[in-house]
Amino acid sequence: DQQVKQNSPSLSVQEGRISILNCDYTNSMFDYFLWYKKYPAEGPTFLISISSIKDKNEDGRFTVFLNKSAKHLSLHIVPSQPGDSAVYFCAASVGGANSKLTFGKGITLSVRP
Amino acid sequence: GAGVSQSPSNKVTEKGKDVELRCDPISGHTALYWYRQSLGQGLEFLIYFQGNSAPDKSGLPSDRFSAERTGGSVSTLTIQRTQQEDSAVYLCASSSVSGSTGELFFGEGSRLTVL
Numbered sequence: 001d002q003q004v005k006q007n008s009p010s011l012s013v014q015e016g017r018i019s020i021l022n023c024d025y026t027n028s029m030f031d032y033f034l035w036y037k038k039y040p041a042e043g044p045t046f047l048i049s050i051s052s053i054k055d056k057n058e059d060g061r062f063t064v065f066l067n068k069s070a071k072h073l074s075l076h077i078v079p080s081q082p083g084d085s086a087v088y089f090c091a092a093s094v095g096g097a098n099s100k101l102t103f104g105k106g107i108t109l110s111v112r113p
Numbered sequence: 114g115a116g117v118s119q120s121p122s123n124k125v126t127e128k129g130k131d132v133e134l135r136c137d138p139i140s141g142h143t144a145l146y147w148y149r150q151s152l153g154q155g156l157e158f159l160i161y162f163q164g165n166s167a168p169d170k171s172g173l174p175s176d177r178f179s180a181e182r183t184g185g186s187v188s189t190l191t192i193q194r195t196q197q198e199d200s201a202v203y204l205c206a207s208s209s210v211s212g213s214t215g216e217l218f219f220g221e222g223s224r225l226t227v228l
Binding site (some may be wrong): 002004006034036041042043044045046047090091094100101102103104105106 | 135144146157158169203204206216217218219221
């Protein structure tokens with residue numbers, strides 16, 4: 001049973017445009033959400049996180065939005081750059097930061113020059 | 114080194130053999146996780162160590178899988194009598210409990226291929 005769902009396996013956007021990566025979850029106990037980025041042959045690296053007490057968190061070009069009623073979060077990248085091309089994983093936990101993470105299957109983002 | 118180190122980076126084995134995968138976490142990190150990523154799948158939680166607490170083994174897929182963490186540092190994931198479905202990239206991650214973001218630091222993974 002997939003508790004964290006990333007239903008779109010891939011996304012392609014033009015350089016300079018906005019990338020919107022979506023994630024849905026089913027477990028209402030999740031209270032902390034993270035996005036990780038993964039390049040081929042490397043381990044995932046942390047990108048940005050958000051607590052369930054917030055609905056938005058911004059860090060430079062990256063913004064995560066959380067809609068608890070819809071059990072949905074999204075990652076916005078503006079403007080998109082070719083170096084952003086990677087696999088993006090959504091993850092969630094119960095009990096805040098420093099708890100076991102449940103990951104989605106990932107979305108492959110391709111940013112075209 | 115400063116990051117999470119895993120070995121071997123690649124392992125090819127025959128069905129039925131035992132394998133050991135090693136993880137050396139970031140110094141001072143009290144939490145250590147094992148995940149695996151099978152082809153086309155997300156990261157599947159396997160096991161979680163936190164300090165001296167009993168590990169959370171709820172993600173281990175069968176009793177052929179076990180893990181130890183000695184001295185609160187290095188961890189070994191052991192797979193006995195490997196099967197073809199065990200083929201995956203096994204990722205280790207560590208984190209500091211005092212960290213505020215919940216950030217896990219991942220190693221580069223050990224790619225296991227069972228023939």
